Amino acid sequence: MTEYAFGVDIGGTTVKIGLFTSGGDLLDQWEIVTRTEEAGIHVLPDIAASIRQKSEEHTILLEQIKGIGIGVPGPVGEDGTVYRCVNLGWGIINIKAEMNALLPEISNVVAGNDANVAALGELWKGGGAGHQSAVMFTLGTGVGGGVVYNGKIVAGKNGAAGEVGHYTVNPEETVFCSCGKRGCLEQYASANGIVRMAKIMLEEEDTPSSLRDMAVFSSKEICDLAREGDVMAGEILDRCCEYLGLAMSFVSCTMDPEVFLIGGGMSRAGSILIDTIGKHYRKYAFHASQDTEIKLAELGNHAGIYGCVKMVLG
Amino acid sequence: MTEYAFGVDIGGTTVKIGLFTSGGDLLDQWEIVTRTEEAGIHVLPDIAASIRQKSEEHTILLEQIKGIGIGVPGPVGEDGTVYRCVNLGWGIINIKAEMNALLPEISNVVAGNDANVAALGELWKGGGAGHQSAVMFTLGTGVGGGVVYNGKIVAGKNGAAGEVGHYTVNPEETVFCSCGKRGCLEQYASANGIVRMAKIMLEEEDTPSSLRDMAVFSSKEICDLAREGDVMAGEILDRCCEYLGLAMSFVSCTMDPEVFLIGGGMSRAGSILIDTIGKHYRKYAFHASQDTEIKLAELGNHAGIYGCVKMVLG
16 A cells, blocks of 8 residues: 655745655645634644645545654644744644544654754755755744754754754844844844844945945845955855854764755855855864865755655654 | 673773673772773773673673673764774774674674763763753863763764864964864863963953962862852853853754763862853853753763763663
8 A cells, every 4th residue: 555644844824735655755745824813723724624635636545644744833842742833823732632633544743843844854855865964054034953863853852952043153242132142143144134244344344345335135135246246245244154154163063963954045145155154164163073064955945844754754 | 691781981091891780780890901002902902801800700601791882082983983092092993893803702892982971871870860861061181072862872973073172162262272273162161271261361360369379270279269259260260161151052052952961070169160150051042941950970980881881781
């Protein structure tokens, strides 16, 4: 009997769902709206209904489904307990118990934090394929991360493993991070962070730059201008990458992973980002780990559904 | 048939050996000299001879021995390959293969880095008992460390996991660490490091201190004076603990362990050390991990033999 598995990546706006063979091939993928109203009580029933419907469409019996892996935007304990998901309106719920009630035919339900799950997906089928350990830095609105060791997600005692955006990389910082600390990596290396830092650097220095002619600019424009040779944009990107390289050296002294993966919107800057991070990483890394590879993530928005299914397939 | 296991902790001067029941009780423990002459070729044969002799003394058949766990002062791969041990004169050797040739009756030989093995021992029977994950900071001549996750040692791709002495905690440092980088934790928080830092601080500041009347002082004297209320010694210890707390916050953002353990000679300073590290750790740690316990290691020099046997008993 052919077997299947579902990967379900719950975001604040949409839920991405993938139907996979038990061999790990993606057969179908679609999205449903995340209905966050009424404290998010519709989210899991909507997912269960969508899984029933797609199984019928593909003439798959629920008994043929090996399991469902679910990624959520919040801390998740080893037993599937979700500790508050602000974006979904959820308090503390046990996602496995809830899904088992909605889909009693599928007992195997595994949940994980979305950033960790994306790292697992990248290790399995993306930039980290062929490796057993990886740490991913996702440079989006904030800086998220995920840690995979021996092919498994490292969640941590408080679900805070892989909170790479909150390494204190600049203890002298006076501005607060949204987490309540000061000097977090996220304040310099997220899409918002690099723009914030750029504005400060533009005020402090008088190097000419096309950025000065723009009323508003984004992280993409900083990276584009740096690549085109704008000296000031290059300096801004360099400082962002210096903090990233420093943070990666902290990872290496802790668990010495096989590979670093860079994902998120800012990773579209590509090789200039990887090369500049690498230059600084090698300066700060302990000699034994200096050659650890730094690579771009490859699965984009699909990393989550791959990682969810990998949790189920083991 | 009662079963036994040996834990063998190889140091540069002596080899500590323990005979344990398979239930983990220490029956006997002794030391032999580490003969490092002739590129250390006698070290493993001496250990094998000692194991044979003690087995006879205790009327234990070699067939009753479940295995031998060996800790070495150098990087060790997952398969038991030791990559250079400067202190022992060793190049690259496979310790499992060598021991199997010397003691063919005991096939199960497992090797690990000494700092990692000590952390495992502490997790099993020492300060970390009852936990599944811990990161140990050993404050000795240098700063070593070990990482245990899910009850197993994390060695890392290059054997560099747990190199906690080489977190760059002060990128502004101008003096080089023995590792070739600048600003490593070891430069401030080892027995040598705190004395080095104390001399600089005594020159930079003019706060009165009993340290000024001493031609030579040690880390112990700094800690003792700090406890007795010497303001300057307190400031020195505070700065050392600030770097330690910062480094521990890096660990938490990576793998969020259940407990931190502080061992090594400097840990004899006791509660003043733990309390001061904790104060700074909580300032730098991500909120979810702020309450992670920081404890003293408990097994002292015995941590290694316990950890070695734990590798064998699993």
